[in-house]
Amino acid sequence: RQVEIAAPAEPAENARRAKIGVYFATWWALNVIFNIYNKKALNAFPYPWLMSTLSLAAGSAIMLASWATRIAEAPQTDLDFWKALSPCLVLTDADRLVAEQVAIAHTIGHVAATVSMAKVAVSFTHIIKSGEPAFSVLVSRFFLGEHFPAPVYFSLLPIIGGCALAAVTELNFNMVGFMGAMISNLAFVFRNIFSKKGMKGKSVSGMNYYACLSMMSLVILLPFAIAMEGPKVWAAGWQKAVAEIGPNFVWWVAAQSVFYHLYNQVSYMSLDEISPLTFSIGNTMKRISVIVASIIIFQTPVQPINALGAAIAILGTFIYSQAKQ
Ligand code: 3PG
DSSP, X not given: OHHHHHTTHHHHHHHHHHHHHXXXXXXXXXXXXXXXXXXXXXXXXOOHHHHHHHHHHHHHHHXXXXXXXXXXXXXXXXXXXXXXXXXXXXXXXXXXXXXXXXHHHHHHHHHHHHHHHHHSOHHHHHHHHTTHHHHHXXXXXXXXXXXXXXXXXXXXXXXHHHHHHHHHTOTTOOHHHHHHHHHHXXXXXXXXXXXXXXXXXXXXXXXXXXXXXXXXXXXXXXXXXXXXXXXXXXXXXXXXXXXXXXXXXXXXXXXXXXXXXXXXXXXXXXXXXXXXXXXXXXXXXXHHHHHHXXXXXXXXXXXXXXXXXXXXXXXXXXXHHHHHO
């Protein structure tokens, strides 16, 4: 009897793993495409606040259209669900207070990464962003009171050391670019933990949860984008970019916006199935393909010592994942 019950579990687990494998491969491929078009567009039009807003707007529009045409099933949400996504600070329940900052964390992480990519090479932003697992441990330790075995803390040394080596040897170092990537790391660690909390026990799928998160982030980001850059600057910059690049520029902006949504949607479909930690590791591995692709496409000058720093940081993530297990 036991064999009868246990037998179907293995194919089901294999199918689940295969599904996560497909999600990861799709997530990474879509992310490479996003990064290329995002940087092309930012090179011609250096307004990261608008670029971030357009990504969220595209995602919101795609999902509203998918729900309206029933390509995707609309989530059954209630006021509580939306309240839980919105940045409401007046709460008594500490657990909910935490979960409710997810849209703020997503907005900050997204705009900070885009500001970084506007200032430095894509590869540099992603080398610094490969330090995300270190932030994950520090946040879990100091904000959530989690304790880890010593090897986990030791594994942070190559991650932090490798990122530091890559940063100090970066030919086009820029403090805003560096800080943007660091802030994005911190914000996204919180976003992943809060999202996992928010999705737990809910009937809303990862895809729809991300769609609702995009809409909420768009509402938060838009006024800040107008204050930081504004329509006048955008109009002048847009005209200049179209005059210099031609219609291709509009395609780059459209592609970066659509691919931003697609890769994040797939990443949330993975997050629905895995822990925030596994997600962070998958995200760091993703950066290897982004770093290599962007160095080739943008012909970014790299010194051997700079590449060594990146390699040490990424190797540190492998050691970290082993130590964590
Ligand atoms: C963003 O704009 O949100 C970042 O470019 C994405 O960062 P990620 O690679 O951590 O998703």
